[in-house]
Amino acid sequence: MSEILAHRTPAPILDIANVSKVFSLHGRPIHALKDVNLQIQKGEFVCLIGASGCGKSTLLRIMGGFESVSTGVARMYRTPISEPGPDRGMVFQDYGLFPWLTVRQNIAFGPKQRGLPEVKLREIADHYLHMVGLSKFADHFPHQLSGGMKQRVSIARALANDCEVLLMDEPFGALDALTREVLQQELLDIWAKTRLTVIFVTHAVEEAVLLADRVVVMTAGPGRVERDYRIPLERPRHITTPEFNRVRQELTELLSSHVAHHAKAA
Numbered sequence: 001m002s003e004i005l006a007h008r009t010p011a012p013i014l015d016i017a018n019v020s021k022v023f024s025l026h027g028r029p030i031h032a033l034k035d036v037n038l039q040i041q042k043g044e045f046v047c048l049i050g051a052s053g054c055g056k057s058t059l060l061r062i063m064g065g066f067e068s069v070s071t072g073v074a075r076m077y078r079t080p081i082s083e084p085g086p087d088r089g090m091v092f093q094d095y096g097l098f099p100w101l102t103v104r105q106n107i108a109f110g111p112k113q114r115g116l117p118e119v120k121l122r123e124i125a126d127h128y129l130h131m132v133g134l135s136k137f138a139d140h141f142p143h144q145l146s147g148g149m150k151q152r153v154s155i156a157r158a159l160a161n162d163c164e165v166l167l168m169d170e171p172f173g174a175l176d177a178l179t180r181e182v183l184q185q186e187l188l189d190i191w192a193k194t195r196l197t198v199i200f201v202t203h204a205v206e207e208a209v210l211l212a213d214r215v216v217v218m219t220a221g222p223g224r225v226e227r228d229y230r231i232p233l234e235r236p237r238h239i240t241t242p243e244f245n246r247v248r249q250e251l252t253e254l255l256s257s258h259v260a261h262h263a264k265a266a
């Protein structure tokens, strides 16, 4: 009976089961993650938040297949993740663009690696250039763009790979407040259009409350999931409303109580 039910329940797109990660630094173990359990359903927007060093990037890199687990297993649709793949696009704070390629070539990089014909590459690049509002900058090089534009290229490059999951590591952390707000809105529009699954690392509570369906609060020493908090707000959300403020305050208090608790325990 339980087997039948298990087959009926859709598998989570990402399933992190009892994952621990120990790095070795100068022969000493660094316990980055301990027994992390997290299930993410297709189409969810999940923010990872927590103090510096609690393992957010490590967890994201494990989902991306850039880092192995020490124990436990990370799965995508029931298949253990063992390496990076085009189904998971990574977007970093420092953009990670190829400086010697134009915007169009950066966006078409993944499809080109897959051997698609030139006419198809053009079609894909045009589609995503349009989606991120950079059609006029197709032949520019990354150094000729603003930070916000570079991050749009980075997002378009991940999308052009037909990724199902967007793994974003503080993608707007280096941008000024105004550009950040614009890109947050653009990302929400893209998410609504594509129904991608997004895992988004941030330090900013306001950003998490604005973007996420769920906010996963992590604590350090070693990194663990402390709380899995569902944002009880309809979309679109507005940062000036009393409800938004109430949720922001609740999450801020939750975060600071964990930081204080761990500082005392340390």
Ligand SMILES: Nc1ncnc2c1ncn2[C@@H]1O[C@H](COP(=O)(O)OP(=O)(O)OP(=O)(O)O)[C@@H](O)[C@H]1O
Pocket (backbone or CB within 6 Å): 023, 024, 025, 030, 031, 032, 050, 051, 052, 053, 054, 055, 056, 057, 058, 059
């Ligand atoms: N390659 C590595 N070798 C050794 N230790 C590492 C390595 N990568 C990460 N660590 C350690 O693992 C822990 C978690 O790091 P991680 O970068 O995942 O945290 P984080 O929550 O993303 O931090 P931040 O918010 O500052 O970016 C830290 O103690 C870090 O020093």
